[in-house]
Amino acid sequence: MFDVSVILDSMLQHEAEIRKAIGQTFLMVGISVAAAILCGLPVGTLLFLCRKGQLYENRSLSWVLDGLVNIIRSFPFLLLVVFMIPLTRMIVGTAIGTLAASIPLSIVAIALYARQVEQALLDVPRGVMEAARSMGASKLEMIVKFLYVEARSGLVLGLTTSTISFISYSTVVGIVGGGGIGDFAIRYGYQRFETELMTGVIVLMIVLVQGIQFAGTTISRWLDKRS
Template sequence: MFDISIMLDSMIQYEAEIRKAIGETFFMVGISVAAAIVCGLPVGTLLFLCRKGQIYENRTWSWLLNGLVNIIRSFPFLLLVVFMIPLTRIIVGTAIGTVAASIPLSVVAIALYARQVEQALLDVPRGVIEAARSMGASKLEMIFKFLYVEARSGLVLGLTTSTISYISYSTVVGIVGGGGIGDFAIRYGYQRFETELMTGVILLMIVLVQGIQYAGTTISKLLDKRS
């Protein structure tokens, strides 16, 4: 029978390990979010701009980018982690550890957010681009001063959704010694049959995810010009 007191005692007993695991999760997710913003945002923007009828219409680039993003997004993450071990070893010198685990996670992060960016830009009214053109704006000005400004709410909401996905994916990287809160729950909770401890960690993750979702939704609403 489940006992809350045992759960709390277990959480206190493993407090140091839990703090370390949360730190590893934040590290991996932080790198992934940075990769999503630095690389995913431009890729998603190109996906939008290279579409038929857009200012950089290019069928070849559109096909290549869409194909690459779709392949990465449809690749089972566990297999992607294993598949990228040789590349990870080249980039960071090892295939084991939190830093190494951040490489495949960042690749997935870029693809996921790129698609979110494309969707956010597709939601921008066509008249915004036409207005920018009539005002003599350059192509870069159209992107930074019109498209991104109009889509900023959707971009933030998309990043929030993507970040929650990154947290979920981060629980898988224990296979390469990536650590994190998911790896802790499996090693200390599941494998040692400490159900209460595993339940406590799951509840902790739920609170964390809800906090991120609330913060992202709030910021998105504040940036939404329609509200």
């Protein structure tokens, strides 16, 4: 059994480093969430709309988008980080650091959330779009005022699930000096054999993930008109 007081003392001794690591994690995850919303939402919407029988049926575009999303999602993240170093250097001017690590993480975020968006939109009853069409809604109105409104609960829940995955992925970016709370746990807790410190950081990450899951689930239930 671990002594709670020893764990707390160990964490207090590294308070400054832990605060910095948490800030790095929030920065990486924040950029990834922004990329997921700004790019993943449109990509996922296109994946849905270009399917057979949907508003913008386009098999070629659907095949290309579906293939790209599948490739990115199936690519081992550690290898993706290394593979994208030239592109990362081109975008931010360096391949090392928290901002640089956010680039491959954002690419994965877009692919992950795009698939979540597609699934959420597939769960919307077909009658919703038919009702919108019968009321004379434009295509943009059908998407924004009907499709998104009906799928909003699933979209929030999908973003919650994706965000938790981003936190998990962020623990890998230490290979390019991305930092973060996961990298801190490995460097200080595992490599220096400070087991109590590593345990405390793990508990901290569990609390963070549980908080995000609780908030996302609560908002999703509040938005769900069926509940």
